[in-house]
Every structure is written in structure tokens, then in C-alpha cells.
Amino acid sequence: MTKVALVTGGNRGIGLEVARQLAQSGHTVVVGARDAGRGEHAEATLLGEGLDASSVRCDVTDPAVIKAAAEAIAARYGRLDVLVNNAAIAPEEGPPSEATLEVLRATYETNVFGVVTVIQAFLPLLRASAAGRIVNVSSGSGSLAEVSGPGWRAEWNGLSYNTSKSALNALTVAFAVELRDTPVKINAVNPGYTATDMSPDATRSPALAAAVVHRYATLPDDGPSGGFFDENGPIPW
Numbered sequence: 123m124t125k126v127a128l129v130t131g132g133n134r135g136i137g138l139e140v141a142r143q144l145a146q147s148g149h150t151v152v153v154g155a156r157d158a159g160r161g162e163h164a165e166a167t168l169l170g171e172g173l174d175a176s177s178v179r180c181d182v183t184d185p186a187v188i189k190a191a192a193e194a195i196a197a198r199y200g201r202l203d204v205l206v207n208n209a210a211i212a213p214e215e216g217p218p219s220e221a222t223l224e225v226l227r228a229t230y231e232t233n234v235f236g237v238v239t240v241i242q243a244f245l246p247l248l249r250a251s252a253a254g255r256i257v258n259v260s261s262g263s264g265s266l267a268e269v270s271g272p273g274w275r276a277e278w279n280g281l282s283y284n285t286s287k288s289a290l291n292a293l294t295v296a297f298a299v300e301l302r303d304t305p306v307k308i309n310a311v312n313p314g315y316t317a318t319d320m321s322p323d324a325t326r327s328p329a330l331a332a333a334v335v336h337r338y339a340t341l342p343d344d345g346p347s348g349g350f351f352d353e354n355g356p357i358p359w
Contacts, residue, residue, distance in 0.1 A: 130154040131209030133164040139332035145173035154180030182236030192243040202247035215280030233286035254306035267358035298348025307347035
């Protein structure tokens with residue numbers, strides 16, 4: 123039976139490449155996009171490559187939209203085998219002492235509360251899978267060990283994005299504990315500093331970044347759950 127995967131923020135960057143790689147490995151992929159037109163464009167791109175893809179509007183900050191997306195996938199497929207929480211924002215930031223609550227709240231709405239909303243909405247469909255997999259796309263900046271080290275530069279010390287990814291890691295563990303006695307596995311994954319609209323000065327390709335996400339989205343039954351990983355393995359919290 124063909125596995126069904128949903129990738130939030132799947133219309134561009136790492137998300138689109140994750141969708142592509144999942145489809146190339148035999149999944150039916152649903153591209154989740156905040157803007158329906160951009161989702162349809164990504165769907166058309168993948169279909170044009172001979173891949174099995176569809177799209178759904180998926181604004182992670184709108185619970186009603188997420189509920190509708192879950193209902194649409196339930197009606198069409200009856201289950202979900204893979205959920206990749208890729209949608210995120212990374213605002214321009216100064217030092218923590220200059221952070222505004224407006225920016226902090228907006229970042230958490232997408233990067234933390236949006237992920238919780240999506241997981242809660244789709245968990246019944248993931249439980250209906252024989253081997254549900256959830257990947258929360260995190261960042262090295264979510265590692266407290268990393269950001270507290272001597273090599274962490276002042277210009278990387280933003281408050282909202284970094285702490286939102288630390289919170290994402292923490293909620294990954296919380297869901298993993300709840301799901302410990304089920305076939306569903308959930309992990310946080312750092313795809314690496316990648317050349318996307320969010321980080322145009324990076325040199326790492328989206329394909330390399332997506333390969334790390336794909337690995338943890340397709341874990342075997344004896345794979346880990348509740349961990350934080352990059353391409354080299356576990357990352358210190």
C-alpha cells in the first residue's frame with residue numbers, strides 16, 4: 123500500500139525538496155502551503171516530474187484551516203503515514219534585549235503553536251497508519267548546548283527564532299513520551315544551514331538538507347523516537 127505524506131511549507135525550499143524526495147521514494151505526497159495557489163504550483167511541478175502529488179491549503183496559524191486540511195486528507199486517504207512539520211518563519215532580529223513581544227509571539231505562532239496544532243489535528247490519521255512518522259524540522263540554533271558554547275556568535279543570538287526551535291525540540295520529546303507505546307515515531311531534525319529564501323547566503327543545497335529529513339521520515343520499526351538529529355546523528359539538546 124502506497125504511503126501518504128504531508129509536508130507543511132512544502133511549496134518551496136527544503137519543504138519542496140522533501141516532498142520531491144518522498145514522492146521519489148514511492149510516497150503519495152500532499153504539499154501543504156499557506157497560499158493555495160503556491161501549493162497548486164508546487165503540485166503541478168511535482169506532477170510534471172511524474173511524481174504522485176496533490177496539495178492542500180495549510181496555514182499552520184489557523185486552526186480552522188488545519189482542521190479542514192485534516193478532514194480533506196482523511197476523506198481522500200483515510201490515514202497519514204508521514205507528517206513533516208517544515209513550515210516556519212525566521213524574522214530579522216537584533217540582540218535579545220531589543221526583542222519585541224510582537225515578533226516573539228508571531229514566531230511562536232508558526233514555529234511552536236502551529237506545530238502543536240498540526241500534530242494534534244493529524245494524530246488520529248497517523249495512529250491509523252501501521253507505522254506513522256513525524257519529523258519536526260528544527261535547527262542547530264535550537265540546541266542549548268550549541269548556543270551557549272564559546273563559538274556561538276553574537277549576531278546569531280536572536281531571541282525569537284532560536285528559542286522557538288528549542289521549544290520545538292521540547293514538544294517533540296513530550297509527544298514522543300505520549301506515543302512511546304505506539305508505532306508512531308517523532309523526532310526533531312536539523313537539516314543544516316541551507317540556501318533558501320530564509321538563508322540566502324548559505325551554500326548547502328536543499329537536496330542535501332532534505333535527505334536528512336527524508337531519512338527520519340522513513341525510519342524502520344526499530345528506529346529512534348524522541349531524539350534530535352542531523353546528518354551525522356544525535357545532537358546535544
